[in-house]
Amino acid sequence: MRFSRNSLIRTAALTVVAAGVAAAVSGCAVSVPKGIQPVASFDVKRYMGTWYELVRIDHHFEKGLTEVSAHYSLNDDGTVTVVNRGYDAARKEWREANGKASLLGDPSLAALKVSFFGPFYGGYNVVSLDDEYQTSLVIGDSLDYFWLLSRSKSIPEQKFRQLLEKAQGFGVDLSRVLVVAQQTPTF
Incomplete structure (x- = not known):
């Protein structure tokens, strides 16, 4: 069986597209x-x-940001609208990122996927949550992504330490953790 050059090029192109998808x-x-x-x-x-956000492992998408907050709102279809906001002191401006999240499966399990960039998702796993839903430890797809979140801009020192110890128990490397300032410095 003999193939034309154009047929081979089309087949190769389709193979590349299929592999990319x-x-x-x-x-x-x-x-x-x-x-x-x-x-x-x-x-x-x-x-x-x-x-x-009281604590995080820093990444390029949050680098230099203080006063970081996340606002979650539930949509009628069960997805979650995510608005992350933080202050960039170097640029003296607020930065905001809008995304969407959805549960990975069982709605009673705190495993979600979140996207800020098109079809690409990251993990959002709530691994610790107090009964009143006031503090939360979140780990992403790997232990390279970690956040300590609170409903208030500060928590008592003892609770703060307990939560970091708990995070360490999950395998979070505390030497990589950055405490996030929640007050804009006055100049």
Whole structure:
């Protein structure tokens, strides 16, 4: 069987496109990191509202930001609208990122996927949540992504330390953790 040059080029192009689509789709797969168990008996409605970032492992998308907060609102279709906001002192301006999140499966399990950039999702696993939904420890797709969130801009020192010890128990490297200022410095 003999193929024309154009036929071979089309076949090669389709193969490249198919491989690219497969890579993109697999890049969108989100899972819970090995050894991490998201909170069970999770009530997504109670989690909605504003949370303040007290601690994080820093990444390029948050680098230099202080006063970081996340506001979550539940949509009619069960997805969550996410608005992250932080102050960039170097530029003396507020930065905001809008995204969407959805539960990975079981609605009583605090495992979500979140996207700020098109079809690409990251993990958002609530691994600790107090009964009043006032403090939360969140781990992403890996232990390289970690946040300590609170409904208030500060918590008592003893509770703060207990939560960091708990995070360390999950495998979070506390030497990489950055405390996030929640007050804009006056100049």
